[in-house]
Amino acid sequence: MLDAYFTGSVPQLIERSRELTAKIPRNLPRAYDALAQTARSRLNNLIAQFGSLIEDQRLLDKSLRPERLRKFKRLVSELDTLEATAILALRKAQDEDHRLNDLLERITKEIAYPAVTPTVTTLSRDYFYIFPEFRLLFVPLVEGHFLLHLPDLYHELAHPILVEENDPIIEPLQHSFSKCLDECISYVQYETQKLQRRKSPVRSEYMLGTWERSWIRSWLSEFYCDVFALITAGPAFAWSHLHLAIKRGENPFVVPTVSASSHPADDARMRVLLATLALLGLRQESIDIQNAWRCFTGSLGVKAEPEYFWCYPDELLKKISTYAVSGATQIGVHVFSPSEKGTVTSVLNAAWGQFWTHPGSYVQWEKKAVEKLLEAKC
Amino acid sequence: MSDTGLYSGLYTKVRDVAALIDEVLMSAKLGSSSSTDSERNKLATQLAAVAAPTDFPTNYFSAVIKDMGSGLDLKSLVATLQTSQSLSQAVICDLELLASTLESERTRMLSKMRGR
Numbered sequence: 001m002l003d004a005y006f007t008g009s010v011p012q013l014i015e016r017s018r019e020l021t022a023k024i025p026r027n028l029p030r031a032y033d034a035l036a037q038t039a040r041s042r043l044n045n046l047i048a049q050f051g052s053l054i055e056d057q058r059l060l061d062k063s064l065r066p067e068r069l070r071k072f073k074r075l076v077s078e079l080d081t082l083e084a085t086a087i088l089a090l091r092k093a094q095d096e097d098h099r100l101n102d103l104l105e106r107i108t109k110e111i112a113y114p115a116v117t118p119t120v121t122t123l124s125r126d127y128f129y130i131f132p133e134f135r136l137l138f139v140p141l142v143e144g145h146f147l148l149h150l151p152d153l154y155h156e157l158a159h160p161i162l163v164e165e166n167d168p169i170i171e172p173l174q175h176s177f178s179k180c181l182d183e184c185i186s187y188v189q190y191e192t193q194k195l196q197r198r199k200s201p202v203r204s205e206y207m208l209g210t211w212e213r214s215w216i217r218s219w220l221s222e223f224y225c226d227v228f229a230l231i232t233a234g235p236a237f238a239w240s241h242l243h244l245a246i247k248r249g250e251n252p253f254v255v256p257t258v259s260a261s262s263h264p265a266d267d268a269r270m271r272v273l274l275a276t277l278a279l280l281g282l283r284q285e286s287i288d289i290q291n292a293w294r295c296f297t298g299s300l301g302v303k304a305e306p307e308y309f310w311c312y313p314d315e316l317l318k319k320i321s322t323y324a325v326s327g328a329t330q331i332g333v334h335v336f337s338p339s340e341k342g343t344v345t346s347v348l349n350a351a352w353g354q355f356w357t358h359p360g361s362y363v364q365w366e367k368k369a370v371e372k373l374l375e376a377k378c
Numbered sequence: 379m380s381d382t383g384l385y386s387g388l389y390t391k392v393r394d395v396a397a398l399i400d401e402v403l404m405s406a407k408l409g410s411s412s413s414t415d416s417e418r419n420k421l422a423t424q425l426a427a428v429a430a431p432t433d434f435p436t437n438y439f440s441a442v443i444k445d446m447g448s449g450l451d452l453k454s455l456v457a458t459l460q461t462s463q464s465l466s467q468a469v470i471c472d473l474e475l476l477a478s479t480l481e482s483e484r485t486r487m488l489s490k491m492r493g494r
Contacts, residue, residue, distance in 0.1 A: 063407050066474075067400040070481050074393055077488055132387035156383055162434045163387035174433045181437055216441040218384050221434055262381045262490070 002065060006072070010054050017043045017050070017079060020087050028093055031101040035119040038134055039086040042078070049075050086134045089121035096122050099374045100144045103344060104137070107153060110343050111232040111334045114169050115161055127248070128152045132160035144374065147351040147366055149244070151229060151237040158228035161331075162221055169331060176327030177224055180320055184215040187316050206258075211311055213260040220320070222263055223272050227324035230276045234336030235285040236348040238273040239355075241266070242293055252297055253304035255311045267297060267304065268312040275321035282338070347373050381490045389487045391435045392442075395424050396480040403473050406465040413463055422459040429453050446479050 021043045024036050049071075053059060059068045089097075100120040108117040116135055124138035128149070131138075137156050143149060162177060164170050192208045229237040245252060245266045252266035263269075270293050277286035329335060340346050347369060354369075355362050398421045405411035411418060429452040431437040443450060450472055458469055465473075 058404055058408060061408065064404050066477075067404050067407075070400055070477065071397070073481075074397060074484070077484075078393070081488075081491075126382070129382035130386070131382070133390045138382075159383045159387055163391070177434055178432045178437065181434075213441055213445070216437050221384065262384055 002068075003060070006054050006068075010050050013076065013079065014047050014050050017047045020079075020083055023087055024090055025093070028090065029098055029101070031098070031105065031117075032090060032093060032119055034116060035086055035134060035136060036090055039082060039090065042082055042086075046075055046079055046082075081131075082134075085131055085136055089119065089123055089136055089138075092123060093121065096141070096144055100139065103144070103374060104153065107344050108157070110345060111154070111157075112332055113157060114331050114333065115164060115167075118157070118160070127244075128156050130156040130159050132163055135160060145370055147348055147370060147373075148355065149240055151233040151240040151348050152244070154229035154233040154237060155225045157232075158225035159221070161228070162224060172330035173224075173327035176323045176330070177220065180224075180323035181216065181220050183319055183323075184220055184316065185212060187313070188212040188215065191310070207256075207307070210256050210258065210260055214256060214262075214264075217260055218262045219264040223269065223320050224324050224327075226269055226273060227276050227321060228328050228333070230273050231280070231325060231328050231335050232333055233345050234338070234349050235277060235282060235289060236345070236352050238270070238277065238285075238289045239292075239352040241270060241273060242289065242296060245270075246296055251302050252300070253302060253308045255305070255307045257307075265308065265312065267293075267308075268317060271312070271314070271317050272321050275318045276325060279321055279325050280335070285338075344373065385487045385491045388435055388438050389484065389491060391439070392480055392484050392487060395421070395439070396477065396484055398424065399473055399477045399480065402459070402465075403470065403477060406470050406473070409464065411465050413459075413461055418459050422456050425452055425459070426456045429456060442479065442483050443476070446475065448475055450475065 021040060024039055028036065053068065053072055053075075058064060059071075097120060100122065104120050105117055107113075118130060118135040118137040120137045120139060122139055122141045122144065124140045124143075127140065128143075129138050130136065137153070139153070161170055161173060164174075188208055188211050192205060192212075195205050195208065226237070226241070249266045252270075254261075254265050270289075274286050274290050274293075277283075277289065336345055336349075338349075351366060351369060354365050358365065398417060401417040402411065402415070402421050405415060405417070427436045428439040428443065431440045443452065455469065455472055458465070462469070
């Protein structure tokens with residue numbers, strides 16, 4: 001059955017890959033060249049790999065059926081992902097995307113971003129996210145018309161840096177990440193040992209195991225991306241975090257008890273941002289943001305349980321801030337200065353200033369500022 | 379707030395190592411594996427990095443393997459891959475376990491990336 005299935009479906013998948021190659025537009029601005037080339041080369045590679053599923057004589061051996069099936073599934077997943085991300089983004093690219101690509105190019109130059117500038121697409125279905133493999137950054141359809149969430153672009157820029165391989169320029173940040181992760185794991189393991197000595201309930205030990213998995217799998221990378229964004233975008237990123245938490249956040253003190261969570265608690269993220277603002281010497285901004293955050297969390301009707309402070313102790317969060325600042329500055333990114341003028345970052349920070357000082361007229365101000373930022377440059 | 383960015387960078391790594399393990403398994407099962415195979419050496423290098431993680435992807439891998447709960451001795455597996463001329467049935471079993479674990483992890487990550 002399996003041989004017949006592959007004989008029928010593989011040529012169809014090869015044809016699908018060829019069709020997708022034909023769908024790559026030929027008339028896009030240069031900002032899309034890298035993405036188009038990546039897509040084209042991945043499709044060619046997929047065509048060769050699909051072919052090997054029916055041409056490689058070794059794979060006809062019955063003992064290799066699991067390997068052959070797993071390979072088939074991996075290739076289909078890659079084709080699906082390519083079609084739904086890179087090819088779709090290229091196919092649907094329009095003026096809105098072009099303007100955001102110009103903006104991101106300016107941002108990466110301003111902050112001395114040490115990697116290839118990603119391509120932006122406005123096809124996001126879920127806020128901001130990035131596919132490091134294709135260097136493709138998704139933002140919501142009309143996000144380019146507004147300023148207050150744009151500091152999250154800087155957070156997304158950090159994700160590819162953490163997984164980039166064999167780049168000595170970027171390695172200091174990755175090494176600091178690794179040392180910091182050791183600190184996080186050591187903390188959880190020390191707490192676990194204390195529990196074991198006290199013969200505490202197994203449930204608590206299980207919960208600590210969940211925290212350890214969360215730190216390793218995702219939490220620390222989120223904290224690092226936050227600190228990278230704060231260093232490069234300034235206080236505007238912390239305001240943006242507050243903005244997102246008010247609009248879409250859940251309980252900011254949530255702690256996972258059963259299965260690992262992908263994102264750390266919003267309040268813990270803000271505590272790291274506040275510690276980083278203090279490290280950067282932006283004390284007044286830190287006070288203003290902390291007051292606004294306390295007002296927000298105090299209005300939610302929820303409070304932090306003891307487990308929250310156990311999971312995210314102050315000392316550990318401050319260490320994360322210190323390690324991440326050290327790593328980011330070692331890779332040479334431009335650190336935000338309140339005195340800078342004429343940069344995208346300065347406009348994003350000015351937007352938050354305007355939002356708080358003149359909330360009633362902010363929308364009108366923002367329209368003009370966006371027009372100036374995207375069309376006429378700063 | 380999305381899981382996509384978080385997982386998509388690591389997904390590539392998981393997928394590529396999974397492909398490497400399958401290549402080594404194929405040679406081992408067909409009795410054509412040797413310590414000079416480039417795939418075997420690449421896999422040994424990757425697994426050695428996971429055994430002593432120094433960055434985000436290798437730490438992630440290390441956690442995935444730890445979660446297998448099989449007590450797999452990664453350092454011993456690396457040494458076998460580097461030095462043994464042929465791979466024993468026990469080593470093939472270890473590699474099969476790794477392959478199926480990574481396949482589960484790959485599909486789990488893919489679901490997260492697609493917002494499911």
